[in-house]
Amino acid sequence: MGLGSGSRQKQRSHYLKVSLDLGETMKKRLFLVGSELCNGCRNCEMWCSWVHTQAFGPNRGLIKVAKDSEGAVDLPIINCDGACPHPMEQGVPLCVEMCPTGTLIYTDSEDAYNKRMELDMKKEIQPLFRLIAPWKWPYPWSEWRGKGES
Amino acid sequence: MAYGWTGRLLRVDLTEKTIVKENLPKEWMRKYIGCRGINDIILYSEAGPDVHAFDPENRLIFGTGPLEGTPVGMGRVSIQTKHPEGHICEGGFGGDWGPELKFAGYDHIVIQGKSVKPVYLYINDDEIELRDATHLWGKDVLETTKAIKEEVGIPDIKVACIGQAGENLVARAKVFNKHHSGGRGCGTVMGDKKLKAIAVMGSGSVKISDPHEYLRAFRAIKDVLDLKDTSDYFVPGWSFMSANLMLEGFNELGWLHAHNAQKGSLENALKGEEYIEKYVVKPKGGFCCPFPACGRRFEVKEGKYAGTSGDEREGGFAYAASVVGLRSWDVLLKIRDLCDRHGLDEFMIFYTIGWAMECYERGILTGTDTEGLDLVFGNEDVLVPLVEKIIKREGFGDLLAKGAFEAAKTVGKGSERYVLAIKGQELEVMPQRGVYQFALSLAVSENGPDHTRWYPPYPPNPNTIPSNMELPFDPFMAFQTRNVENKGSLVKWLYDSRAVLESLPTCVFVVRGILGIDMDPWLRIFNAATGLNFTSEEFIKVGERIVNLERAYNVREGFRRKDDVCPRRMMEEPIADRHIPPLGENLDLMLDDYYTLRDWDLETAIPAEAKLKELDLDFVNNDLVALRE
Numbered sequence: 001m002g003l004g005s006g007s008r009q010k011q012r013s014h015y016l017k018v019s020l021d022l023g024e025t026m027k028k029r030l031f032l033v034g035s036e037l038c039n040g041c042r043n044c045e046m047w048c049s050w051v052h053t054q055a056f057g058p059n060r061g062l063i064k065v066a067k068d069s070e071g072a073v074d075l076p077i078i079n080c081d082g083a084c085p086h087p088m089e090q091g092v093p094l095c096v097e098m099c100p101t102g103t104l105i106y107t108d109s110e111d112a113y114n115k116r117m118e119l120d121m122k123k124e125i126q127p128l129f130r131l132i133a134p135w136k137w138p139y140p141w142s143e144w145r146g147k148g149e150s
Numbered sequence: 151m152a153y154g155w156t157g158r159l160l161r162v163d164l165t166e167k168t169i170v171k172e173n174l175p176k177e178w179m180r181k182y183i184g185c186r187g188i189n190d191i192i193l194y195s196e197a198g199p200d201v202h203a204f205d206p207e208n209r210l211i212f213g214t215g216p217l218e219g220t221p222v223g224m225g226r227v228s229i230q231t232k233h234p235e236g237h238i239c240e241g242g243f244g245g246d247w248g249p250e251l252k253f254a255g256y257d258h259i260v261i262q263g264k265s266v267k268p269v270y271l272y273i274n275d276d277e278i279e280l281r282d283a284t285h286l287w288g289k290d291v292l293e294t295t296k297a298i299k300e301e302v303g304i305p306d307i308k309v310a311c312i313g314q315a316g317e318n319l320v321a322r323a324k325v326f327n328k329h330h331s332g333g334r335g336c337g338t339v340m341g342d343k344k345l346k347a348i349a350v351m352g353s354g355s356v357k358i359s360d361p362h363e364y365l366r367a368f369r370a371i372k373d374v375l376d377l378k379d380t381s382d383y384f385v386p387g388w389s390f391m392s393a394n395l396m397l398e399g400f401n402e403l404g405w406l407h408a409h410n411a412q413k414g415s416l417e418n419a420l421k422g423e424e425y426i427e428k429y430v431v432k433p434k435g436g437f438c439c440p441f442p443a444c445g446r447r448f449e450v451k452e453g454k455y456a457g458t459s460g461d462e463r464e465g466g467f468a469y470a471a472s473v474v475g476l477r478s479w480d481v482l483l484k485i486r487d488l489c490d491r492h493g494l495d496e497f498m499i500f501y502t503i504g505w506a507m508e509c510y511e512r513g514i515l516t517g518t519d520t521e522g523l524d525l526v527f528g529n530e531d532v533l534v535p536l537v538e539k540i541i542k543r544e545g546f547g548d549l550l551a552k553g554a555f556e557a558a559k560t561v562g563k564g565s566e567r568y569v570l571a572i573k574g575q576e577l578e579v580m581p582q583r584g585v586y587q588f589a590l591s592l593a594v595s596e597n598g599p600d601h602t603r604w605y606p607p608y609p610p611n612p613n614t615i616p617s618n619m620e621l622p623f624d625p626f627m628a629f630q631t632r633n634v635e636n637k638g639s640l641v642k643w644l645y646d647s648r649a650v651l652e653s654l655p656t657c658v659f660v661v662r663g664i665l666g667i668d669m670d671p672w673l674r675i676f677n678a679a680t681g682l683n684f685t686s687e688e689f690i691k692v693g694e695r696i697v698n699l700e701r702a703y704n705v706r707e708g709f710r711r712k713d714d715v716c717p718r719r720m721m722e723e724p725i726a727d728r729h730i731p732p733l734g735e736n737l738d739l740m741l742d743d744y745y746t747l748r749d750w751d752l753e754t755a756i757p758a759e760a761k762l763k764e765l766d767l768d769f770v771n772n773d774l775v776a777l778r779e
Contacts, residue, residue, distance in 0.1 A: 036432055037432070039432070039433035039435035039439075039442060039443060039445070040434060041436065041437065041438055041439050042246070042437055042438060043221060043438050043440075046220075046221050046438055047221070049355065050358075050361065050365070053355065054357075054358065054361040055356060055357045055358060055361075056219055056220045056221070056355055056356045056358070057219070057253055057353075057354060057355025057356065058253055058352070058353070059353065067246075069292060069295050069299060069328075070292060071328055071329050071460070071461045072432075072459070074434075094365075098372075098440075100389075100435065100439065100440055100441060100442040101435075101442040102442075127426050127427045127430070128390055130430060130431065130432065130433075131390050131426075131430065131432075131433040131442055131443035131446065132377075132389070132433065132442040132443065136377065136378075136442065137377060
């Protein structure tokens with residue numbers, strides 16, 4: 001699980017100390033950095049089931065997206081140690097590759113912390129970051145050129 | 151078949167209270183694939199011309215397809231029945247319900263008969279029963295969902311249900327799966343059958359023939375839609391705003407149906423950005439949708455409607471607001487919430503109220519008819535009370551609950567001239583005088599105006615079209631908006647290709663860029679999932695077969711070329727404020743083109759014998775022989 005708001009300095013230093021003790025090879029993990037960004041699409045749930053059973057079905061992977069009846073809450077519940085059996089062709093596990101909003105990230109704890117901070121700051125200046133994480137969307141848009149226009 | 155399809159169909163008779171599991175004919179899987187295609191053949195075979203929409207013999211069919219339950223299926227469900235006007239009534243929703251039906255082990259559910267008391271259908275893998283729903287009758291969509299969850303003790307059960315609008319037989323009522331909704335009119339038939347809900351829980355899975363090829367094929371599709379790397383101009387905007395993206399563009403181009411389509415634009419019209427800034431709180435997505443925020447959760451934080459919150463899956467309703475001259479997001483979102491909770495179709499609401507407003511301004515309806523409501527365009531105070539009246543069918547609301555087309559028949563006095571409907575069904579927001587391919591597409595649609603059957607109608611980035619790709623139309627001519635060149639071939643392609651995509655199923659809103667004109671990525675993922683070896687020709691032929699079968703269904707019901715029309719206003723009146731001329735004879739020119747390419751008779755629009763035989767629809771041809779004379 002991620003750091004939540006992570007705004008308190010004490011919490012941060014405690015967390016970083018623990019993560020640094022893990023060593024280089026263990027550093028990267030699955031983080032849920034922005035639970036409010038989850039749109040409930042279940043891409044992570046379905047692709048995790050594919051990784052484990054080569055088929056698509058509920059309750060077969062290590063992630064399940066919890067939803068309420070109203071539609072106000074979507075939250076991936078993760079039961080994963082980060083050691084995905086599927087080869088990470090894109091450098092990240094399939095659940096992260098397929099996540100459209102950037103809710104799930106695969107990184108080390110320090111980067112996860114910084115990303116959460118970045119999200120909170122950018123939300124203030126650009127309301128679209130209520131819908132997608134900054135690391136999934138190049139901002140400012142005006143500086144970006146798609147491949148079709150090159 | 152072991153892969154893709156479950157191969158099982160559930161037949162539920164509400165009169166006899168019987169539930170039968172049937173095998174899905176393998177021939178159908180090859181000929182119609184699934185979802186919309188197989189729904190069509192079931193409806194064609196079982197609900198003929200002697201059946202009326204509200205007869206017990208009418209069928210209500212829920213269909214999924216071979217790719218449903220896998221990510222590319224996007225949770226799309228096709229719901230189909232017979233429209234009260236006689237033609238096919240079809241629509242669909244996304245969300246978690248369809249995949250759950252597949253996980254429970256069924257491809258299709260066919261509902262027939264009519265119950266005396268309200269019931270709901272409970273499916274938990276092989277445990278299926280009809281349960282009493284008297285205590286749920288009168289509850290809205292979200293209340294029903296919660297009540298069923300509590301009753302069965304499964305918080306994760308997926309519920310498709312109708313709201314009070316469906317119960318009260320309000321025209322164009324939809325079926326809802328939480329905030330996902332679809333099937334304009336199917337909710338009305340569901341209400342007539344006294345079927346409140348279908349609750350589904352499944353523990354199975356969808357097996358893939360070649361899982362690794364499936365992943366590669368999925369990545370190829372996802373790459374086109376990748377936000378950072380897409381070649382499609384609309385993908386970035388659609389990702390956050392969906393249809394609201396074009397709200398201001400439509401206004402500038404004069405493409406809005408403002409004031410019941412008397413005008414093309416509106417001063418101080420709604421702006422998509424304002425919606426994102428002030429109201430949107432979190433993204434919402436359909437099942438395995440690759441877009442981050444195709445849907446959004448909104449909250450109204452201040453003003454008269456503070457506290458209103460809900461989800462929306464389609465921005466189209468914001469365009470429809472201009473029909474009644476609505477300029478306030480607060481009121482619009484309140485209406486959206488009312489529609490979502492009570493199971494209404496927001497297009498029907500706005501176009502019907504728009505028609506009533508024009509009739510009021512022209513003196514056809516008076517203050518006595520409207521029970522004192524001052525129905526002038528732009529009067530925002532009357533809208534919410536009026537929608538509430540329509541849901542309950544109280545007083546003046548009872549008239550409007552029939553929809554504009556039927557209401558005009560009741561009112562008479564020339565009010566029919568101001569109805570914006572095709573085949574008895576109110577328009578959606580697609581402009582017709584401004585964009586000729588939209589006019590043709592809507593006119594020839596077999597289920598009334600429905601943009602999802604030919605969406606998206608814009609060309610891919612020219613740089614991404616391979617030079618060796620053979621297209622049935624010239625993309626540069628076909629996508630020009632106001633000439634008739636190449637429109638028949640474009641619309642034929644859109645209909646055929648989207649028919650096969652909706653039968654896989656997948657969501658037509660992801661058919662972006664090159665995916666809209668190149669079927670190979672879809673064929674590749676279909677073959678990988680099912681283990682079949684369809685060729686490109688076979689694949690697109692399925693689409694053509696589906697369109698011809700649907701046309702034959704309507705022909706059998708008496709629909710002919712005369713019914714493939716646009717509303718009178720679009721044909722005769724210009725958009726004065728933008729100097730856009732009416733459609734006039736252009737529609738006829740495009741229809742000639744379209745029918746000729748389809749090999750349909752120019753006078754009657756009946757498919758030719760040779761075409762039906764070429765598509766292995768000999769049994770359909772036998773039904774049409776007598777009708778050709």
